[in-house]
Amino acid sequence: MSTFAVTGGPCATYDPSSGAWLRFDGFVVSDGRIASLDLREAGRDIPVVDLDGRALYPAFADCHVHLTDTGLFLGPYDFSAVRDAASYARQIAALPRGAFVVGGNYDESHWDDGGSASAAPIDAHHPDAIAMLARVDGHSCVLNRKALAFADLPPELPGIERDVDGTPTGRLFLEANWRAQSAILGALPAEAKRAADRRATQTALREGALHLHVQLVGLGSHDAYRAEIAALRDAGAAKWHPKICEREPAFARDLGLPYVGGDVFLDGSIGSGTAAVSEPYHDRDGCGHLMHGDDEVERYFADAEALGISAGVHAIGDRAIEQCIAAWERVLGGRPSPRNRHFIEHFEIATPAQIARCAHLGIFLSMQPQFDAYWGFPGGMYDVRLGAPRARTMNALASAKRAGATLVGGDDSPVCRLSPLDGMRAACAHHNADERLDVEDALLMYTYDAARFGHAEARTGRLAPGLAADFVVLDGDPIAQRTFEGVRVAQTWSDGTCVAELR
Missing domain, CATH: 3.10.310.70 (Diaminopimelate Epimerase; Chain A, domain 1)
Incomplete structure (x- = not known):
């Protein structure tokens, strides 16, 4: 159906002009785009998609996915x-x-x-x-x-x-x-990897994750990255945001990508004891490792800024986060970039001052709320590795939001389950009550702000005339219920076509 109406259940979308979530009764789709949010403009005798009382929201994004590993x-x-x-x-x-x-x-x-x-x-x-x-x-x-x-x-x-x-x-x-x-x-044989990509993509679509920011790490040659990006077209009906995790902004520009990096590792992980922290680990020797020198990081950022490419890094420990922020302050002269949306992946052990500096610089914070659900509870891995006082300050979602930073959500699958709803649940149930987001801000992480992160907000990320008809149909309505508990994805739609349905 090239033109149809969607009705029969509550619909919600973020409105950037008012900074609020709007509720409405349905909309009209024509040729894969939203034609109107006024059902009176539907015309006579056009087909109708009946929500049967279910809720409808913009399709979700997952801003940090390792696709092949997830499938493998x-x-x-x-x-x-x-x-x-x-x-x-x-x-x-x-x-x-x-x-x-x-x-x-x-x-x-x-x-x-x-x-x-x-x-x-x-x-x-x-x-x-x-x-x-x-x-x-x-x-x-x-x-x-x-x-x-x-x-x-x-x-x-x-x-x-x-x-x-x-x-x-x-x-x-x-x-x-x-x-x-x-x-x-x-x-690994190419077909084994492509089959893994297809399995992971179907998993994502069933979870409402239409927009996938795929981390491409350690592929070596430019030809290998090109081949991997080309292979995404055959992986399934998701909308792809490939991230070349190399310090090569010029290569990203040549491929027509507006961003580069992601898992460009400034440090390691907490679980492996390799995240770069300023105070020693509690259960082992040392303070982790920085993987690049300050000059290397600054050169990467300067090249990206000059070329108009948004650049990102993986930084978990406060020492790695400090290296990143200090490099951006030098490159940007202490002001936000006038044209780029630079970003930090993970941003787990950040001080209040570091959060404020990121907000001031307009750095996007690509965070994974499920990390707290997996390891942030009392007696969990964060407590063991770092001690309870430090663990309590980690993954500071609400602090970053209050400071004015832009948060976007991912699951780092296969590290965590590829499920934006699980991420939103975790964001609203942080082990530290002071760091919990409300339902609307959790949704923003995985919808409109995620579209901005992907330089795609002019095409998708909310429901408005002229934008793609990308949406999810939910059993349960998180805004009305004030919780994500019990909410599940029933359907995922892309450009006005249902691409996944749970029976």
Whole structure:
């Protein structure tokens, strides 16, 4: 149907001119775009999509997705439910045999026995495969002996764990982790990766995540990045925002992309003990690692600003966040960019002063509220790694909003479940009540402000005449209910076509 009306349930959209969410009874769609929010303009005898009492909102975005990894780590390859070393070994034993065995999402911070992931069961059950398991945050992994040999890592490379005899254990961190993951994932057959992309895309669409900001990390050559971006066209009916996670603004410009970066790592992760923090970790030595020098970061930002490309980095620890903000202050002269929307991914351990400086500079904060739901509760991994006082200040969503910063939401899938609604639920249920968002601000993170983050607000992100008919139909109405609890996605629509429906 090229023209039809949508009615029969409450509709809601953000109105930037008033700064409020508007409620209305339906709208008219023509040729994939919204023609009018006034049903009286529908005309006679046009088809009608009846919401049957369900609520309708703009389609959701997920502003930080690792698409191929999400698809690869589904089903038996998903180790997120493992709770001890014995079940870890049993799941490894049950994995299908093959030339490559790749799984992920294990998280020892949830294990009941205090154990840790090791290579021993991988070597025992898959000695002839190139086998690798990636930790839930992706910042460390475990390889069997054959995979270690395949990765062919230089012995002096940082991040190779060794036993007392100096023999590699198979556990990798830092640069060794990224080199090994890139080598092994890069060697997977192309069809296996494309099938994983299709599985992940269908998962996203069923969760209402139409707009996907895909992090493309460690692909090496420009041709490999071009091929990966081209492959997204065949992954499914999502709307794609590919992020080249390299310090190459000129390459992004040549590809016609308005942004670059994302997972350009200034530091590591809290779970792997590699996030760069100013005070030592509580459960291990050291303060993590900065992965680039100040001059490198400043040069990357200056190149992006000069070319009109919005640039981003991964910064979790306060020391990495400080390196980022200080570089932007030097490049921008302490003022917001007049044309770009620069951004920081994760922004977990930020001080109030750092939040205020980001708001002043107009830096977009791409954050993952589910991190708090997974690890921020009392006694959780953040408490263990960093101590309760520091953990209480983390993922400071409401503080950033009060300071005037723009927040956008993602799930860092497969780190967290690819579900914007889960992200919104987590944003409204932060373990620190002072950092909870209200329902409307949580929705903004995944709709209109996410569209601005993608330089797409002139095309989508809200419901208004002339914009794409991109929307989700929900069982449950979060604004009316004042909660996301019990809300689920029933349908996802793109350009006036239903692309996913839950029966």
